[in-house]
Amino acid sequence: MPGGCGGRRGTRHHFAGQWLGLRKVDGITADPSLFPGMNSELKRAMREEGESFFRAFLNEDRSALELLDADYYGLPRPGSASVTRVSTGDGRRGGVLGQAGVLAQASLATRTSPVLRGKWVLGKLLCQEPPPPPPGVEALPTQVPPGSTLRQITELHRANPACASCHDTLDPIGFGLENYDAAGAWRETDNGSPVDATGNFKGVSFQRPRELATILKGDPAFATCMTRQALAYGLGRALTDEDEATVRYVDTRFSAGGHRLPELLVAVALSDSFRNRCPVPAAE
Structure with a gap:
């Protein structure tokens, strides 16, 4: 299937790149002092994982709804750049919401962003692009102060009525992905405190990424x-x-x-x- 009048090769590859944002993975600019492992090799592996995952749904007889909660993910074989399928049963990975390339592109260089991740879910997966923030709204700090979690800082920020219009929609979704740091790695703590990954989607409460994926799959x-x-x-x-x-x-x-x-x-x-x-x- 060509894209546009002229047509082009690799439609499947390009569609996944456009829809899921895999084209943006190479441009991820994580702070090297905080995420020293975020190099070109890792970013290539992130992109290839997403492309391989998408390709499986083109080649196998399975519902594309399982893009959200498939019980496997991709890892490079030891000593090889090729990706192999790895089953997961701990709820940490599986599905597009557990892929590092998706999570890292919806983050800032120094920290996660519930706003960007909530926007990614609404825009990419539900085609419900949220409105832009009102002008003059003060942004959250790029780094979380010592002794605080990003969730605590964000909840204080959204207490401002001028900020609530966007944050009340986006934050409860993005909070459910807070177990992943800005490089997409799993974590149990944020700034030394336990991660609170409870969220809410359209009035339905959930805990952690897998429950969010289940809710989205049913929408x-x-x-x-x-x-x-x-x-x-x-x-x-x-x-x-x-x-x-x-x-x-x-x-x-x-x-x-x-x-x-x-x-x-x-x-x-x-x-x-x-x-x-x-x-x-x-x-x-």
Whole structure:
């Protein structure tokens, strides 16, 4: 499936990079004094893990809804740069929310960011992009003061009515991912205190990443967002109100096909919007 009128190779690779933000992994700028292991080799492994994970859902007969809670992740084989599948049963990894490349790109150079991570979940997985913050709002510190956790600082910040409009939506999602540091590594403490990874999504409370993934998997907006992301990629442009009929057509086929990614890509390719996306050259 080409992206835009000209078409291009590696559609599957590029779609994953655009949708999940894997293209941004190479540009992660974690502070080397705090995260000395964040080098080019690690960032390449992060990107390859995400691409391999996505590829599994194209090649295997499984629902793409399991992108959120698959019980495995990828690690390089010892002495090799290639990624192999590793099962997980401790709730720390598995699914896109447990991938270091996703977590690190939605962080700052010196610390995690519940705001950025909440924004990533809403925008990338549910297509519910939050509004920008109001002008003049004071930003959180780039480093957490000694003796405090980022959650404590963030909760004080959102007590300001001017900040609450954004933070009340984003923070309760991002807090659920606080067990991952700014480089995507698992942690049990933040600044010496136990991590509080309780969160809330649309009135439903959860504990830690796996419970958040379960809630998101059950939200119909996730599957429809995949439809929108794939259609926008295939058309090579942002969707408009005129595309809503096509979204419904593709989404229906995607659902009827067991939410398998190959069925989604075929549905996009067969849609009128995709087939008519380029003007027909005039006859000579």
